[in-house]
Amino acid sequence: MQDNIFNALADLALNASGQSVVPSKAYLIEARLAGIARREGFGSLEDLVYCLESRQNPVFRAEVAATLLSRDTWFFREPGALKGLVQSRLPERLAASPSGRVRVWCAGGSTGQEAYSLSMLLEDETPAGLSGAKIEILSTDICKQATEKARIGTFGHYEVQRGLSIQRLLKHFTRLDSGDWQASEALRVRISFRAHNLLEPASGLGKFEIILCRNVLSGMARSAKTRVVESLANQLAPGGLIVLADGETLYGLTDRLEPAGDVRSGWVAAGTANAKASAA
Amino acid sequence: MKTCLIVDDSRVVRKVASRIVRDLGFTVSEASEGAEALRMCRESMPDAVILDWNMPIMNGIDFVKALRREDGGKTPRVVFCSIENDAEHIREALSSGADEFIMKPFDANILESKFAEVGLI
Numbered sequence: 001m002q003d004n005i006f007n008a009l010a011d012l013a014l015n016a017s018g019q020s021v022v023p024s025k026a027y028l029i030e031a032r033l034a035g036i037a038r039r040e041g042f043g044s045l046e047d048l049v050y051c052l053e054s055r056q057n058p059v060f061r062a063e064v065a066a067t068l069l070s071r072d073t074w075f076f077r078e079p080g081a082l083k084g085l086v087q088s089r090l091p092e093r094l095a096a097s098p099s100g101r102v103r104v105w106c107a108g109g110s111t112g113q114e115a116y117s118l119s120m121l122l123e124d125e126t127p128a129g130l131s132g133a134k135i136e137i138l139s140t141d142i143c144k145q146a147t148e149k150a151r152i153g154t155f156g157h158y159e160v161q162r163g164l165s166i167q168r169l170l171k172h173f174t175r176l177d178s179g180d181w182q183a184s185e186a187l188r189v190r191i192s193f194r195a196h197n198l199l200e201p202a203s204g205l206g207k208f209e210i211i212l213c214r215n216v217l218s219g220m221a222r223s224a225k226t227r228v229v230e231s232l233a234n235q236l237a238p239g240g241l242i243v244l245a246d247g248e249t250l251y252g253l254t255d256r257l258e259p260a261g262d263v264r265s266g267w268v269a270a271g272t273a274n275a276k277a278s279a280a
Numbered sequence: 281m282k283t284c285l286i287v288d289d290s291r292v293v294r295k296v297a298s299r300i301v302r303d304l305g306f307t308v309s310e311a312s313e314g315a316e317a318l319r320m321c322r323e324s325m326p327d328a329v330i331l332d333w334n335m336p337i338m339n340g341i342d343f344v345k346a347l348r349r350e351d352g353g354k355t356p357r358v359v360f361c362s363i364e365n366d367a368e369h370i371r372e373a374l375s376s377g378a379d380e381f382i383m384k385p386f387d388a389n390i391l392e393s394k395f396a397e398v399g400l401i
Contacts, residue, residue: 074393157365157383161390165397166370166381175367 001026001045008049009033009068016065017142018199018224025070032067066143070219073110074162076117078214081243084263085210086121086130089241093209094133096239101134105208107198107232108216109139112150112191113163118212119187120172138205140196151193153183198228207237214245214265222253229254233269242267282400283307283324287317287343288332288361293384297330297361300388304401314338318346325352328400330391331378333362333369341376348377357398361386 009029010021021029033045040060042048052061076082085104093102106115115137122135141147160169160181173181196202198216211232217225232242233256242257244250244265250257260266261273284306286297291312298308306328311317315338317329329347333340340360347353357380360373365383373381379398382390395401 074389157385158387158390161383161386162393164393166374166394170367170370175365179365 001030005045005049008053009064012052012061012065013068014221014224016062017069017197018220018228019069020219020221021068029068033064036064036067062142062144066145069143071110071141071143071146073113073215074159075113075120075164075168077114077163078246079117079163081214081246081264082114082117082121083125085243086118086125087127089210089263089266090122090133090135091127091130093239093241094130094135097209101136102210103206103208103237104135104137104210104212105205105235106137106139107211107213108141109147109150109193109212110141110143111146111155111159112139112153112193113155113159114212114214115139115150115191115193116153116172116183116187117163119190120168122190123172123186124168135190137191138194138208139191140194140198140205142195142197144195147193147195153188154180155183156180198231199224200231202231202235205235207240208235209237209240211236211240211242213242214248217244218248226253229257233257236269238269239272240268281305281307282327283309284328284330285309285311285317285320285326285356286330287311287314287335287340288330289313289335290332293332293361297391300391301328301330303388304392304395314340314343314346317343318350321347321350321353321356325350326356328395328398329356329358330361330382331358333360333364333373341372344373344377357395357400359394359398 006026013019013021037045037048090102109115118137139150157179172184172187175181213232229250241260246265250267256270257267258270258273260268284301286294288294289312294310301308311320313335331340344358358378359380359382360378361382361384363384370381380394382394
């Protein structure tokens, strides 16, 4: 791929989603865009980029931008964090919730594996404190196609074999004639999916007791990270928790949040982590 | 170093699986059908078995049932690896003594994921 083409696409990704695209991934970008170029009748990637630059078509730009991003994910990624949520933080938050309802946001949830993993844990390992609880999971992603796929809950041969035990596959999924596997209604009923760009205000999504934003910030430019973290902090309900992936941090990005202390890669409103420890 | 026995009548599948499993740090041995694999297990029980379903002489189901009756035969983690990938076949493999099931075709991510599921890595 020529440098000017790569740079144009990298700029598009950065402006649209805050994600940095590195030159070593140029071959992946080329492969991902080939389908769109073919469908739209472009003879080459150069033609596609020329069209992006010369025509103002926000829908097409958004589609191309979403295609540039990594959507690599799998079921039960870093399972310890998910189990910790289900076994301790969710029951705690439920006990503190006057409405008897807890909302969880999987921010940058791609094709839904994280949300479905959480839903499976709620089915399989529900502590007594969560029995009958109303737990709502919202999974959002910038890519509309990803959220549509997640909503349908159908996963292919390779997807269901990454992170998912065969016992859980048989328990929670049904094999379709196509060879794909569809998540059960019991898993899907507590999850909703919505296209959302983390760089845009999230006030319309409401407040959340738990926000999972794992393996999203690490690929972003610093200015975008700051913007996203601000948005996440705005949507955090009082006493809520933001969970990042192992190795990710919010140090230097915000003064509004501090490490939770008792949750690995967990962040809470500044000034509240010690209060919780003292109360305990 | 942990050991893995790969049982498949396809030389190509054995070769692909061997390379992946070696990269995961296992010492690998190979058998092309169940009876040969059972003899090898009697000599030295492996930590892991990757097992095809349809093979000449002794198939995967008969092998895993026989293995589980052997002294020390409950120890190996047995991962079925088959193109027979509908729910009924998978259930039959598990009820016969397999610990996990890989639907062919597979890649390194899948094999690593399944080995992690059964505590091999």
